[in-house]
Amino acid sequence: MMSEDAGQMLVMYDDPSDQRSLSLDETSSTQESPDEARLSLETTADSVPYIGQRFATHDAAYEFYSEYAKRCGFSIRRHRTEGKDGVGKGLTRRYFVCHRAGNTPVKTLNDSKPQRNRKSSRCGCQAYLRISKVTDLGPAEWRVTGFVNHHNHELLEPNQVRFLPAYRTISDADKNRILMFAKTGISVQQMMRLMELEKCVEPGYLPFTEKDVRNLLQSFRKSDQEDESIDLLRMCRNNKDKDPNFKFEYTLDSNNRLDNIAWSYASSVQSYEIYGDAVVFDTTHRLTVFDMPLGIWVGVNNYGMPCFFGCVLLREENSRSFSWALKVAVAVDFKDQAAEQQTMQQNLQNICLKTGAPMESHAASVLTPFAFSKLQEQLVLAAHYASFQMDDGFLVRHHTKLEGGRKVYWVPREGIISCSCHQFEFSGILCRHALRVLSTGNCFQIPDRYLPLRWRRISTSPAKLHQSSSSDHMERIQLFQSMVSTLVTESAKSKERLDIATEQVSILLSRIREQPVASQGARDISPIHRNL
Structure with missing residues (x-):
């Protein structure tokens, strides 16, 4: 002893x-x-x-x-x-x-701090x-x-x-794995299940609980969140140096910590100018590493493909943060080869006319396949409706109905038409009721204002969209695309047709290659059309 x-x-x-x-x-x-x-x-x-x-x-x-x-x-x-x-x-x-x-x-009571009565x-x-x-x-x-x-x-x-x-202990190896999972954005429950599978243990038999994982992540955020925020701001500044059109904005809180941040690319801003007529702001996602809600502006382009108009990180989900996030509507560009490939496939797909109406042919030469398919549905349904002229417009209803219907107002001289169903105002596609009135009134082309820019085949910057020469050039290309699509459809119906088409196209292609290339025309062709 x-x-x-x-x-x-x-x-x-x-x-x-x-x-x-x-x-x-x-x-x-x-x-x-x-x-x-x-x-x-x-x-x-x-x-x-x-x-x-x-x-x-x-x-x-x-x-x-x-x-x-x-x-x-x-x-x-x-x-x-x-x-x-x-x-x-x-x-x-x-x-x-x-x-x-x-x-x-015994705890010392402090009125300024909430007390936990555990x-x-x-x-x-x-x-x-x-x-x-x-x-x-x-x-x-x-x-x-x-x-x-x-x-x-x-x-x-x-x-x-x-x-x-x-x-309840978390080993260093498990800590590193948890932090890696956190950076991928998966939930704590998913982390637990993955590690149970990796360690071949029954659910609930890991040497730590969900609460331990959440505490670990919280301590990680407190120690590394400032560094992560600095890295994010550094990344934005580096992008700004490389591309002057890159935009980002941020705010700091009273402790000089990152409060909110949003960033965008020039190409995305241009997309927003064309397709920003309908935007969804989604905050259902959360970046675990920052413990901040991720807000995304989502829209639809002229080919019906999802496009991301904006990205923002918010410190809190409150009205002040949302108000800041929703100001100018900055956009972020997500390069997506798969989406571009789908757009190309839509652009090259065959268009089948179903009604034979001049309005259908006209729309097919202007609209993207996605938008045209929506309009074509309404054109087919329009044939099932009857129109009755009244003092203040037209009443349109299904041929099986004796009452009800929709009110359509049409001013032919001004090219204005509107329907009480408000489908055009909602989707940018004319409804069956308005198309029925146009057909009854011997209208062979859909008024230009009802073929909105956002649904057209044009794929270029907003500035060029307003240049008449560029617009004319693009329309001629679109018409040619429609002709080629029809040529393929008709030629595929028999071996004889296909042989003739192949022979004639070969001759035509040789003649085209002999012609000089106009510099202006080449500049006006969008990247999509260059690949055709």
Whole structure:
């Protein structure tokens, strides 16, 4: 046993509340009673702490007692340390206690801060293990000098003890994996399920819980969020240096932290000018690494393909943040080869006329296949409706109905037509009622204003869209595309037709290649048409 020097003992508590609520009697605990040494049937004699047991370090003693506690249904914590006053004396005694030792410390109330009234698990349990440092018999070692195994509370079952905080640990490898998952944006539940599958454990049997993962991510955000925000701003500034038309805006909070940020590319702004008549602002996504809602402006281009008009990170989901996010409507350009390929396929697909009406042929030469298919549906349905002229317009209803219908107003001289169903105002596609009136009035072309720019085949910048020469050139290309599409359709109906078409197209292609290339015309052709 260690000798007692006359020097003053230094006593330190890991938790000050234990000093007044836990009394550890040194003399009464040097021997253990039969009741205190009683163990469950699952434990073996060599795994039970005993007086005189030796350990090379105090950490080894802690690990041993912790494993013992886990088998018995409780966990431990470091209680207090004792050392001798004077240089070089160091630590001489340590106490490890049950996690329910001590009593709840009294909290100082603060009206300015909300208080969490969590129920404490501490109940004044007296179970403990004391070890003392011995140096008189050679190398220093630690010996058990006190052990009490009496608990004033129920011990947990083996399937419950793993939920105690002391046994819920996340290894460094698991931490790195969790942080990698977080950067991909998946949820905590998905992270847990992935790691259960990787480790081949039953659901709920990982050495940590969802709460532990959320706490880890929260600590990661607090330590690294500022660096991540700085990196994001640096990326935006670098893009601005490379492309002067790149735009980004951001705000900082009172602590000089990133509050909101939005960024855009020039090509996306141009797309927004054409297709920004209908925009959806979606905030259902959240970037885990920043713990900020991700707002996306979503629209539809003239080929019916989704296009992203904007991207913004918001600190909070409140009216102030949304108000800031919805100001100018900045756009972000997502390069998507798959979407471009689908657009090309739509542009080259055959168009089949169903009604034979001049309006249908005219629309097919102007609209994209997607928009034309929507208009064609209405043209086919228009044949099932009857129109009746009235004093203030037309009444249009289905031929099987005797009552009801839609009111259509048409001013032929001004090329204005409107319907009470308001489909054109909603989708930019004329409804069956208006098309029926136009057909009844011997209108062979749809008025230009009802073939909106956003649904046309034109694919170029907004500035060029208003140049008459460019517009005329594009319309001629579109007409030619329609002719080629019809040529392919008709030629494929028989072998003889296909042979004639192949021969004539070869001759025509040779003649075209002999012609010089006009520089102006080449400049006006959009990238899509250059690939045709």
